[in-house]
Amino acid sequence: MVRDPASATLLAWAGFPLLGAGAGWLVRLLAEWVVSWPWAPFQGPAELIASLPEPALTVGALVVGALAGIVVAGIGQWESLVVTVDTERIRLARKGSTSEFTAGTVHAGCLDGKYLVLLGHDGAELAREPAGLDRERLTGALREHGHQWLDEDPYLAEFRLWVPDTPGLPAGANALLAARQKHVGKIDGDSSGRELRDELAKLGVVVRDRKKQQYWRLVRQADS
Template sequence: MQVTTGKTVIGHSLADKLILYGGLPLVGVVLGFFLPRIADWAVGLRWVPWRRLLEVLATWDALWVGVGGMVAGLLGGLLLGAMALADTLKVTITNESVEFLKNDKTVTVPRNKVTTAFLDGKEIVLLDSTTRELAREKHDQLKGEAHKIPQAFRTHGYPWTDSGDPYEDRFRRWVEDEPELPPGANAVLKARAKGFDDGDKGKADLRELRDEVAKLGYTVKDKDKKQYWRSNNPR
């Protein structure tokens, strides 16, 4: 967590960048240099796939192969580091707003709309006065660092609660054609259920369709590939 004048940043710390942009390329360089030796060792393992390719790599024991492997490992490490950093949630908290950045997508929530903030497992959740979720984002902080998140929000005047979701008891597991939901909401949740097993495309659909459910007046959250819903109307 980084604290500077007027803002607090969670994620994308200097340590994260050193590990991702320093450690991964270094590992790539080492693996690239020893690639022929690694291949020669792996050929002796009966369960290893692509044996023919490994046998070819094991014969490459020239200097240029080591140099080429090091360059490829360096570039591969940098690419993996960039991808990992992009997939790490960055939260910027100020007295005016909260900004969530992940995979080049930004969600900004004005401070004056937030009436409740809390952690739901590893997800940071912000609610408005109607109990609608303004944001639900999974953080990437280690267990030893997660305790700093509440203090970061409190420092900037956000109404944080340590007791978790105040409306947890209102969530119900969704079943197809749920009688207490209108047909439109059931249709969106049915389409959304298909996204759990569709990889990255499915994750994008889950987020997009969650927003569609919110427009219909309901909040949905996921647990173990199951959907749970509640009405946004305060009681």
């Protein structure tokens, strides 16, 4: 199983609550400062916070901040990709959902920037998931169980910048890409953007995003 290092997980669960508590302390100080300057904005909320008695105010600020940090750490863990590999399959788990690919359907895996990409034998992308995972650990896990790992996506040179009404695309692809454009930049957490990617895949169109622009290629027979 390949996931975020234990040190990173520990740092998140320890660091975010501490940062949250610090932020709560700063909010307490800021509220007192705002109340002391009548011209400052947010007088109402500041007066409400500053009116709380001590030590309840300080303790409450620290606790609420720490709890917020715990929530942030939990969200980070929930969004992190976990890759489970054996000789028969590759399983990707993220955000409470799991995708599983049998060894016979996967041609190779690679990293494209921050994304883990699994390629099919026809050149289609079976998966493209954001992953802050260690390259060496991913490489070792796949190769150890007989799966091919590539240093880079062999189809990178085929991607072309999409502009409205691009010629050469299958019928309906331009409309899907146009609808998807507004989701670019937030695809990782946007279910609509993912659904549009899946619809494009059904048409044989692979899409990747760079700097809020879409790049596309057509699926072709993968090199053996």
